[in-house]
Amino acid sequence: MSFDVAAIREQFPILKREIDGNPLIYLDNAATTQKPQCVIDALVEYYTTCNSNVHRGAHRLADEATRHFEAARDIVKDFINAPKREEVIWTTGTTEGINIVANGLAALLSAGDEVIATGMEHHANLVTWQQACKASGATLKTVPVLESGELDLDAYQALLSAHTKFVAFPHVSNALGTVNPIKEMTAKAKQFGALVLVDGAQGAAHRKIDVQEIGCDFYAFSGHKIYGPMGIGALWGKESVLAEWPVWRTGGEMISTVTLQDATWNVLPYRFEAGTPNVGDAIAMGEAIRWLSALDREAVEAHEKALLDHATALAEQFEGLTIIGKARDKAGVLSFVMDHGHPADIGFLLDRQGIAVRTGDHCAQPLMARFNVPGTARVSFSIYNTLEEVDALFAALKKVRSMLA
Structure with missing residues (x-):
């Protein structure tokens, strides 16, 4: 299998953006993915x-x-x-x-x-x-x-x-x-x-x-x-x-x-x-x-699984964070709540650090009711995300929790 995430990222011009002086970390791919230059x-x-x-x-x-x-x-x-x-x-x-x-x-x-x-x-x-x-x-x-x-x-x-x-x-x-x-x-x-x-x-x-x-x-x-x-x-x-x-x-x-x-x-x-x-x-x-x-789909799937596995491991160690949905077979989605802060507050404070996630009920209100939560913060990975971005996410979440505690 071959997969070069750096080469992939070069094909997505929007990933060069900064948000409030921070490099964009785009983790809202379940809502919509970014577009490679060839599509544009x-x-x-x-x-x-x-x-x-x-x-x-x-x-x-x-x-x-x-x-x-x-x-x-x-x-x-x-x-x-x-x-x-x-x-x-x-x-x-x-x-x-x-x-x-x-x-x-x-x-x-x-x-x-x-x-x-x-x-x-x-x-x-x-x-x-x-x-x-x-x-x-x-x-x-x-x-x-x-x-x-x-x-x-x-x-x-x-x-x-x-x-x-x-x-x-x-x-x-x-x-x-x-x-x-x-x-x-x-x-x-x-x-x-x-x-x-x-x-x-x-x-x-x-x-x-x-x-x-x-x-x-x-x-x-x-x-x-x-x-x-x-x-x-x-x-x-x-x-x-x-x-x-x-x-x-x-x-x-x-x-x-x-x-x-x-x-x-x-x-x-x-x-x-x-x-x-x-x-x-x-x-x-x-x-x-x-x-x-044209990509090696098996390598792409393995890359996205590595991102999810790394994020899940960090989430399980994160104080006050609860993962919603722990299926044995998952695509690149990590949905969670924290003991301090509404999901909307979490999303807002992550955005100020350049990290884009989705918050709310995700057009799945009966499912949120099933888990007795008003909504979740949802991190969703794609082909161009990196393990370094996962680390940056959880470093940012530590700041968020300290601010909301």
């Missing part, structure tokens, strides 16, 4: 050389834009090992992808049907199913979270039944870093004929994805969490499912024929891509995936 360049290149709407233009710029746009779709297909490019739908991000599925699901469910989610969901993968169940009369059930921050898989098995029509769960918990056994969970749901969606917002940057191996029906993720731009993402779905799935948004591009009284829908993937697409960001997302895929 790809976005600028599109707007300076071939900015145009795609698919329908009869001129050179439209042809070039369409070619780059669809090439990016192929990059996503290969990244997740999708069987067909037509199964890759561009979205504004994971949230929209999940909403596309949820709005269609609401039209397919009926009273007596059951949907299963989990107690560790981001709101985007919980509120959506709540609303689908309310609209259809179906029942939403949730898998409890153990004290370790892992899902109670025995309880999950007990919830599954002939009434289960749909199951949704995160690949990786955004609040705890727990990596869920998604292949195993999918297989159990399939024994009852249920459809399965995986929320891959946190998984895509930290684990290799093979949707065929997972066996799920849908996988959604965002560009901005894998070194691409905000406002772009992808939803993958099995062709056999998507071809009959109810459409959500209507308008241009997603139609085949229109009369004054009726309309028919376009073929996949366009039947779910109404309106002018986010062409530049899709191209830049493709470049981000190309950049990430």
Whole structure:
């Protein structure tokens, strides 16, 4: 394995910033990752050389834009090992992808049907199913979270039944870093004929994805969490499912024929891509995936694990600090509370020392209630973070605790 973190860091211009005279230590990667220069360049290149709407233009710029746009779709297909490019739908991000599925699901469910989610969901993968169940009369059930921050898989098995029509769960918990056994969970749901969606917002940057191996029906993720731009993402779905799935948004591009009284829908993937697409960001997302895929992913994963292991060891020795979520398999997230100071105060004082972390409930209020905390301070690592930054974090936390005591 080979991995040169110094060389990686040189590709991220924002990491040269200072905050109040301190070098930036960016540890909020679960919220969004920073962008390498090649991604920035790809976005600028599109707007300076071939900015145009795609698919329908009869001129050179439209042809070039369409070619780059669809090439990016192929990059996503290969990244997740999708069987067909037509199964890759561009979205504004994971949230929209999940909403596309949820709005269609609401039209397919009926009273007596059951949907299963989990107690560790981001709101985007919980509120959506709540609303689908309310609209259809179906029942939403949730898998409890153990004290370790892992899902109670025995309880999950007990919830599954002939009434289960749909199951949704995160690949990786955004609040705890727990990596869920998604292949195993999918297989159990399939024994009852249920459809399965995986929320891959946190998984895509930290684990290799093979949707065929997972066996799920849908996988959604965002560009901005894998070194691409905000406002772009992808939803993958099995062709056999998507071809009959109810459409959500209507308008241009997603139609085949229109009369004054009726309309028919376009073929996949366009039947779910109404309106002018986010062409530049899709191209830049493709470049981000190309950049990430060119790296030694095993070495990247080992580097991020070393960061988390070092941070966990320091946290366990830190007086007055309690880690929330101690799953056996975790991605690079360390979520914690301290005996002195609200998480918001911790975040503010760390920022004054140049360290960026996330604080609050992390759009996971039921999970915070499960652990009886108002929120946590969340440190989330990425490819460009270093062991020296971990040491600096805990040196800064000592100052924070002394100030708040």
